[in-house]
Amino acid sequence: MTQTIEGSKKRRKKPILLYLFIIVLVIIAISIISFKKFVDNQLQPMAVENIKEIQIVIPKGTSSNGIAKILKDNNLIRNDLIFSLFAKYEKMDGKFKAGKYVLNNGMTQEEIMRKLVAGGVEKDSVTFTIPEGFELKQIAERLSEMGLVDKNSFLELTSKVSNFSSEFDFLKDVPEELSLEGYLYPDTYEVYTDVSEKDIVKKMLSRFDSLYTDELKAKAEELDLDINQVIALASIIEREGRVDSEREIISGVFHNRIKVGMALQSCATVQYILGERKPVLSTEDTLIDSPYNTYINQGLPPGPIASPGIRSIEAAVNPADVDYKFFVFNEDETGTHTFSVTYDEHKKAKNRIQNKR
Structure with missing residues (x-):
């Protein structure tokens, strides 16, 4: 009787051990498959589009x-x-x-x-720097002088957003009729001496893309601004501002003017139309018939007027909480402005500065 009971126990143990063995095998198989999928995923390219x-x-x-x-x-x-x-x-x-x-x-x-x-490629490289506030034509001139581009080909290539909108998603939100003015990020770059015009443009657009973060996009949405409006405003701030500490205040002035329907009256936009940076504009200059003339048109110009740096871009979506609606350059070595709430205050500030000349 004892032997029969022991034999029965042994027979019951065998299926249990078999089940455990099968379960272990299944777990091992699942682990191997999961690990293989993980490895295969890690071996994939980082991008399948917008390849850089x-x-x-x-x-x-x-x-x-x-x-x-x-x-x-x-x-x-x-x-x-x-x-x-x-x-x-x-x-x-x-x-x-x-x-x-x-x-x-x-x-x-x-x-x-x-x-x-x-093995690597040994090519001669060259470094070039594009200052903040440069216009497309100035960028073309600098690169042409360095022998890196044909000026006319470069300007033709950058004359249409559509030439690169399929490669850079952020350009899809920029009106097709505009050029790449404002979107070639001003910075220092290293390129090979045999680089093409297109490669240089893509390199500068890639730099812009890396700096125009989700945080900036979210700030712009809060202000109900699209990317073209942000960069248009940033380019004006870049051209009007001379010291970083004032950029957000200048932004606040322009935001205040837009809110109450005042024209921006930015000299920089008229200088852009003229094609030269006249230190003093005439009354005739401010009456030029152009959509970029912010003396006769309300709101922002159709597009950027120069390439803004990151401080101006950040300022465009982070305007200072101020009541100012006017500012005038102090015309001294500090590079600062005098800000005013009312036009009377503004006139007094202008007269005071003019009397110091």
Whole structure:
């Protein structure tokens, strides 16, 4: 009887052990499948559209792990650990070469690895700087003087937003009839000497895209402004302001004028129409028939009048809480303005400044 009971217990144990074994196998299989999906996802390109060229430098003596970190920091790969493990699996580990590389965020990890094994490209590079407040024509002139672009080709290329709106989402909200005025971000850039006009434009647009953040977009929406209005206002602030501490106040003045239906009366917009930066405008100048003339038209001009820097862009969506509706340049080395609430105060400020001349 005892043997029968023990035999029965052993028979019951066998199915239980079998079930446990099957469950363990299922868990292992699910884990393997999940891990494979995770790895496959991490090996995918960073982008499938809006693909951008990215230049990197791999210093001599950099380990595979170090190279993986450089790639991760430049948004060329998703996971540096997976890249290092994949390099070992593909037997490319230790074969990567130092040098300069031009890669893009649409490349797979395998494509990047093969580039790194083949070696970098040695090209002469040059640095150029575009100051804040430059207009398209000034940008074209500077780049032309450096031998980087054909001035007329560059201006033709940048004359239509539609030439690049398919590659940059933010341009889809800019009226098609406008040029890229205001959207080529003023900064210092390094490019190869054989770079094309289009590559330079894309590089500058990419810089703008990286700086026009979701936070700025949210601020603009709160003020019921689209991107074109923000950059148009920012470009006026850029041209009118001379010190960073006043940019938000100048923005506040323009916002106040727009709210009460006053013309902005910005000299910078008339200077843009004239094609020269006259220090003093005549009455005739302020009456020029142009949609960009903010002396005779209410509200913002149709588009930007120059390339604003990030401080002016931030100021455009963060106007100071002030009552001012007027300002006049103090005409001294401080670069500051005198701000006024009423026109009478403004006239007194202008007279005081003129008497100091």
